[in-house]
Amino acid sequence: xxxxxxxxxxxxxxxxxxxxxxxxxxxxxxxxxxxxxxxxxxxxxxxxxxxxxxxxxxxxxxxxxxxxxxxxxxxxxxxxxxxxxxxxxxxxxxxxxxxxxxxxxxxxxxxxxxxxxxxxxxxxxxxxxxxxxxxxxxxxxxxxxxx
Numbered sequence: 001x002x003x004x005x006x007x008x009x010x011x012x013x014x015x016x017x018x019x020x021x022x023x024x025x026x027x028x029x030x031x032x033x034x035x036x037x038x039x040x041x042x043x044x045x046x047x048x049x050x051x052x053x054x055x056x057x058x059x060x061x062x063x064x065x066x067x068x069x070x071x072x073x074x075x076x077x078x079x080x081x082x083x084x085x086x087x088x089x090x091x092x093x094x095x096x097x098x099x100x101x102x103x104x105x106x107x108x109x110x111x112x113x114x115x116x117x118x119x120x121x122x123x124x125x126x127x128x129x130x131x132x133x134x135x136x137x138x139x140x141x142x143x144x145x146x147x
Contacts, residue, residue, distance in 0.1 A: 001124055001125055001126070001127040002045065002046045002077075002124060002126060002127065003126065003127045003128065003129045003130070003133050004076055004077065004078055004126060004127075004128055004129075004132075004133035004136050004137050005076070005129075005130065005132055005133050005136070006045060006046070007042040007043075007045045007046045007075075007076045007077040007087075007126075008042070008074075008075070008076040008136070009038055009041050009042050009045070009073075009074075009075045009076070010072060010073065010074050010075075011034070011037075011038045011072070011073045011075075012070050012071070012072050012073075012094070013034050013070065013071045013073070014068075014069075014070050014071075014096070015065055015066065015067050015068060015069055015070070015071055016067070017067060019067075020067045023064065024066060024067045025064035025065055025066050025067065026064065026065040026066075026067075026071055028061055031061070031065065031071060031091055031104075031105055032056070032059065034071060034073050034091070035073055035075070035089045035091060035105070035107060035109070036053055036056075036109065038073045038075040038089065039053075039075050039087040039089050039109045039111065040052070040053065040111060041075070042075040042076055042077050042085075042087050043077055043085040043087055043111035043113070045077070046077040046080070046085050046123060046124065046126060047085055047111075047113035047121075047123040047124070048124075049113040049114065049115065049121055049123070050113070050114050050115075051085060051111035051112065051113050051114070052111060052112055052114055052118075053109060053110075053111055054084060054110045054111060054112045055109070055110040056107060056108075056109050056110075057107070057108040057109070057110065057144075057146070058106070058107055058108050058143065058144070058145075059105070059106075059107040060105065060106050060107065061104065061105050062103065062104055062105060062106065063093070063102065063103075063104045064093075064104065065091070065093040065104050066093065068096070069093045069094060069095060069096065070093070070094040070095075070096050071091055071092070071093065071094075071104075072091065072092040072093075072094045072101065073089060073090075073091050074089065074090045074091075074092070075087055075088070075089050076088060076136055076140070077126055078126065078136065078137045078140035078141065078144075079126065079137075079140070079141070079144075079147060080123050080124070080125055080126050081123075082122055082123070083112050083113055083120035083121060083122055083123060084110050084111065084112050084113075084123070085110070085111045085112075085113065085123055086108060086109075086110055086140075086144070086147075087108065087109045087110075087111060088107075088108055088136075088139070088140035088143065088144075089105075089106075089107045089108070089109060090103055090105065090106050090107075091103070091104050091105035091106075092104060106143065108140070108143065108144055
């Protein structure tokens with residue numbers, strides 16, 4: 001059975017001029033796209049199947065990510081349904097030279113596992129094996145009013 005930490009992924013995207021809005025900060029649509037891509041990878045690590053986005057919940061933009069900074073996306077699965085995987089995603093702005101980080105975005109996405117015919121297919125339960133797994137899961141559940 002996969003664990004929470006088995007699904008943990010961290011990805012980086014340097015914010016270039018073509019990623020920005022009129023205020024020289026990452027366009028929100030780009031941040032959501034990056035979160036969706038990394039979140040699907042976490043869901044697929046759990047499901048062992050292709051996963052598609054079913055719903056975006058609680059997407060909160062807290063502060064901008066300036067052009068030139070790095071957008072760090074943190075993603076992990078924390079709960080499952082019969083065919084669905086709940087994934088917590090957070091984005092951070094990171095200064096490329098110092099590594100200084102500040103959280104900018106918090107969200108929960110729901111993905112559905114699909115087979116080759118794109119029909120929903122069952123996913124395994126997620127295991128909370130270690131203390132790190134428990135910490136991640138508890139933080140995600142605390143941010144999820146549906147659980």
